Amino acid sequence: MAEGALRGRPAVADEFRAAATAELADAAPLPGNAFKVPMARNLLVAVLTSLARATEGTRP
């Protein structure tokens, strides 16, 4: 789902966040682990953003 949302889009944080949100839309956490949804989203955005920065200027 996240891959589909990102295909053809610019590799920037807002796009990563939208894609991660779409990926996690169906997550149904319990009260004790609800934090894992925003944690996963934040982590996806942070890792993808740092990777995009690291590969800036190189060919895909």
Next chain:
Amino acid sequence: MTEPLRPRAMGADLERLEAHAKVTGTAPYAWEHPVSEPTYLHPVQATVARGRVTDVDARAATALDGVLTVLTPFNAPGLARGRDAELEVLQSDEVAFRGQLVAAVVAETPETARQAADLVRVDYETRPHDVTFSADREDLYAPEVVNPDHPTDTHEGDPDAAFAVAERAVEATYTTARYHNNPLEPHTTVAVWDDDRLTLYDSTQGVHTVRAAVAGMFELDPSRVRVIAPHVGGGFGSKGTPHAHLVLAALAATRTRGRPVKFAVTRQQMFAFVGYRTPTIQRMRLGAGADGRLVSISDDVVETTARFKEFAEQTGVPTRTMYAAGHRRTTHRLAALDVGVPSWMRAPGECPGMFAPEVAMDELAEACGLDPVALRLRNEPERDPDSGLPFSSRNLVACLTEGARRFGWDRRPPLPRATLRDGWWVGTGVACSLYPVLQRPVSSASVRFRDDRCYEVGIGATDIGTGSRTALTQIAADALEVAVTDVEVRLGDSALPTATVAGGSSGTTNWGSAIVAAARRFRAECGRDPRPGDEATSTMPANPETSRLSMHAFGAQFAEVWVDAATGEPRVPRLLGVFAVGRVVNPRTARSQLMGGMTMGLSMALHEQSVLDERFGHVVNHDLAEYHISTCADAASVEAYWIDEHDPTVNPMGTKGIGEIGIVGTAAAVANAAHHATGIRVRDLPVTADALLTDP
């Protein structure tokens, strides 16, 4: 006051005398004492949290080759009743908590004992249990005193009215988790009966404490019980009072016709019946003027005890001494639950008790727009606000200023959430430590001049890994005015002169004072040129200064916390503490004690938490895979320093005790630093990623 001891050996960076034996594996711990024809015990634990044992079917167990006996509540020998409910093992069919000892197998090998214990079938009449801890329970009660003999409540002025009109106010509830002591060496006992004499090789913090308890339970004259513990692999308080396993081993050994019974508690069993620290809930109210000067302090504590035996942690006691205000209140209320009895864990009272006030002080600094160090300096009391007595020495200001200097506190941005570095929010925090100087004039020591011209010093003290054997040797050398190589200290044996438990950071004070008294008597009676065989024994004299002065050690701890901006994961790359603990007898072992305490405080801040399953009443994360303890990688940089403190009133050595103060305040410093890093205030320990996570 007795004459201060001139330091010659005291202060020397002496290596632990038993260091070589320990690292080469030749120092015998309880399990390793050679005994002939040993047998092995494995217990059966209750699988219900409350009820009654109706039947024990041991047929399958006794049918195994190598099983010698199975003890049950229906066949166990009788013990004294009404002395200590925790030690009344197998004396009734009642089950008071899940994991209670309800039967035991003794076999030829540990493996057989364990297998047979699994085969013992226990039937229960189950009764409803209640292990739910909450400050809203209607059955909370006030104990008569809190550990060991402090008043339950204190009142001064009208704290509610003063709080209501205070210019600056902080009101919040803070919680600490349930913790298990987890010394590296498990609780272990080897019990040997020889007619009506009992020898115990025990992993304990107090050989005479164990002797008294066991003699009482078996109704023996204490002279018929000998407890031996030359080396102990940590205790952290959980070996300070005898627990049920000890009595069970001795009970089982009455059935083995003189063969020794060995019982090493497993790590998982250590989460059931050898004590733990109660969870605490502290409701703090601080009222202050706009200048930050406190006018009202309230600390209302709720914590747990067991329904079958009371233990009331003195959580509110440090608040009574730390800061002054015209209006003050501390209270303790207990929830009695169907759980194992809580007990001592490193700095009972002070450790959980300083978390709430030291975070509340950070919140007050914020409310007043003051630096947290400056707020504390502004609230330094002139006398002990609790007793009204002058402090024998209180060098908290020096600890705060020296700590701030070493830590680089002046570079700290005044506002939180100000530093984002490589994806981490960075912050710093401070909190204070205190620990009382505890002493009881009951320990004795002997000094004997041997044929080899060595002074043999005997005292029933224990070295639980702290270095007390080494420190006492240094004290004895100075008291006798000889070199440390001319002294041999013997300890860890109840056949030696009576000594207090290794607890309350009081070992050096109590045992050292006894040794000084014995050495001085030896010199007075036998002179400077004694003959072999000359001997003197003395008891530590009472210190009259204790009724005129308030005696405490103090400290200031600084923490740097990094919080991952994406995940909220907290890390503590740096801890720095400066302490005022009187004279340091041995800088090497003292530094280890302070660093160990701080690391345990870090562990409390970020990792440790025993999770109780309320459906069944047991701790679910009952092993070191799931009960997380800080590792070397978590404790990246831990620095411990002390100031030169001269306090001749505490004892002849001028020492204050260092075993526990390091864990006091650490968690507050970490939580305060996490707030400075992120702007998020965490009031419940441990401080974990979910609490620090932001969802932009």
